[in-house]
Amino acid sequence: MGVKINELVKEVKKVVTFENLLNKKIAIDAFNTLYQFLAIIRQRDGTPLKDFEGNITSHLSGLFYRTINFLENDIKPIYVYDGKPSSLKLDIIKERKDRKVEAKVKMEEAKKKGDIVGVRKFAQATSRLDSNMIKESMDLLDYMGIPVVQAPSEGEAQIAYMVNQGDVWASASQDYDTLLFGAKKLLRNFAINRTRKVGDTSVSLDIEWILLPKLLEKLDITQEQLIEMGILIGTDFFEGVEGIGQKTAFDLITKYKSIKKINENSLKVRGKIIDLDIEVIEKVKNIFLNPSVEKNYQSLKWKKPNFDKIEEFLIGKHNFSEGRVKNALDRLKKKESESMQTSLDRFFK
DNA sequence: CTCCAGTA
DNA sequence: TACTGGAGG
Numbered sequence: 001m002g003v004k005i006n007e008l009v010k011e012v013k014k015v016v017t018f019e020n021l022l023n024k025k026i027a028i029d030a031f032n033t034l035y036q037f038l039a040i041i042r043q044r045d046g047t048p049l050k051d052f053e054g055n056i057t058s059h060l061s062g063l064f065y066r067t068i069n070f071l072e073n074d075i076k077p078i079y080v081y082d083g084k085p086s087s088l089k090l091d092i093i094k095e096r097k098d099r100k101v102e103a104k105v106k107m108e109e110a111k112k113k114g115d116i117v118g119v120r121k122f123a124q125a126t127s128r129l130d131s132n133m134i135k136e137s138m139d140l141l142d143y144m145g146i147p148v149v150q151a152p153s154e155g156e157a158q159i160a161y162m163v164n165q166g167d168v169w170a171s172a173s174q175d176y177d178t179l180l181f182g183a184k185k186l187l188r189n190f191a192i193n194r195t196r197k198v199g200d201t202s203v204s205l206d207i208e209w210i211l212l213p214k215l216l217e218k219l220d221i222t223q224e225q226l227i228e229m230g231i232l233i234g235t236d237f238f239e240g241v242e243g244i245g246q247k248t249a250f251d252l253i254t255k256y257k258s259i260k261k262i263n264e265n266s267l268k269v270r271g272k273i274i275d276l277d278i279e280v281i282e283k284v285k286n287i288f289l290n291p292s293v294e295k296n297y298q299s300l301k302w303k304k305p306n307f308d309k310i311e312e313f314l315i316g317k318h319n320f321s322e323g324r325v326k327n328a329l330d331r332l333k334k335k336e337s338e339s340m341q342t343s344l345d346r347f348f349k
Numbered sequence: 350c351t352c353c354a355g356t357a
Numbered sequence: 358t359a360c361t362g363g364a365g366g
Contacts, residue, residue, distance in 0.1 A: 041366095195360090
């Protein structure tokens with residue numbers, strides 16, 4: 001899910017185009033992206049794409065085509081995978097699991113009723129990434145020559161570290177959590193710009209660019225206060241306070257400066273006094289302020305794609321259409337010969 | 350989500 | 358050439 005601070009971020013977000021990102025190294029939250037593909041790449045009846053053996057392939061389709069678009073546009077993606085979740089996250093993980101089971105039941109019900117919209121909606125909510133899907137997505141990226149970084153715990157924390165080290169230019173995720181982890185730059189809707197229809201009108205989803213220092217300046221709060229706001233609203237590591245959304249959290253932090261002070265003032269929200277366990281709060285804050293990250297990750301290198309392996313994997317193993325895959329790979333090959341040409345040109349100058 | 354063939 | 362809707366696996 002991630003912390004909901006979209007309203008607060010609104011005023012500092014900028015729109016960027018693919019051209020603005022030329023030759024930039026962008027770290028992508030792999031789980032976040034794969035889940036998105038899994039939820040969205042489905043048929044009208046809610047069934048995900050599958051190969052002949054019944055293995056789900058929606059995530060591979062999304063990953064493959066989108067990554068090729070990045071390469072074709074001279075963007076250098078790095079995929080960062082989550083590792084072992086913090087013990088504080090386990091409650092949330094269990095809750096999500098329960099919700100998925102619930103969604104499956106609701107999907108069956110909708111199916112019986114012939115409610116097509118409902119079936120699709122609940123089917124999306126059942127999306128699960130298993131270890132084999134994760135492994136295969138890494139294999140595909142490896143064949144494509146894209147660097148992959150395994151985070152010891154939170155991928156978002158790892159990305160924040162890499163951004164702030166200057167090893168990558170920005171973090172790409174739909175969640176705002178990298179901001180809580182302190183990443184200076186965040187990109188949202190990071191994909192080729194496309195119009196998407198909502199109802200009967202089409203809306204274009206721009207790539208959003210958010211600078212953490214700008215956000216803190218605009219809100220006139222510190223990084224620590226941003227984290228405390230996140231805790232009040234709710235993050236993956238703490239459920240938040242019922243009745244407190246982004247607006248209230250911002251007002252409270254602005255007025256009282258800290259959760260500790262908010263506690264001391266016995267403030268009421270929805271008739272209940274806010275009384276948070278400071279010890280727990282400190283633990284959550286510590287996850288954001290001192291996260292477990294891998295500092296000696298492999299140097300980020302983009303290798304030549306192994307075209308044969310990709311074809312064998314997608315066409316041979318997972319029943320992707322030969323025409324589409326070869327077409328996409330041809331775009332890559334063309335890109336390769338172009339860049340070879342420019343480096344030759346440079347050499348002869 | 351992204352691709353691609355059909356349409357204006 | 359730009360756009361749209363249905364299919365992809």
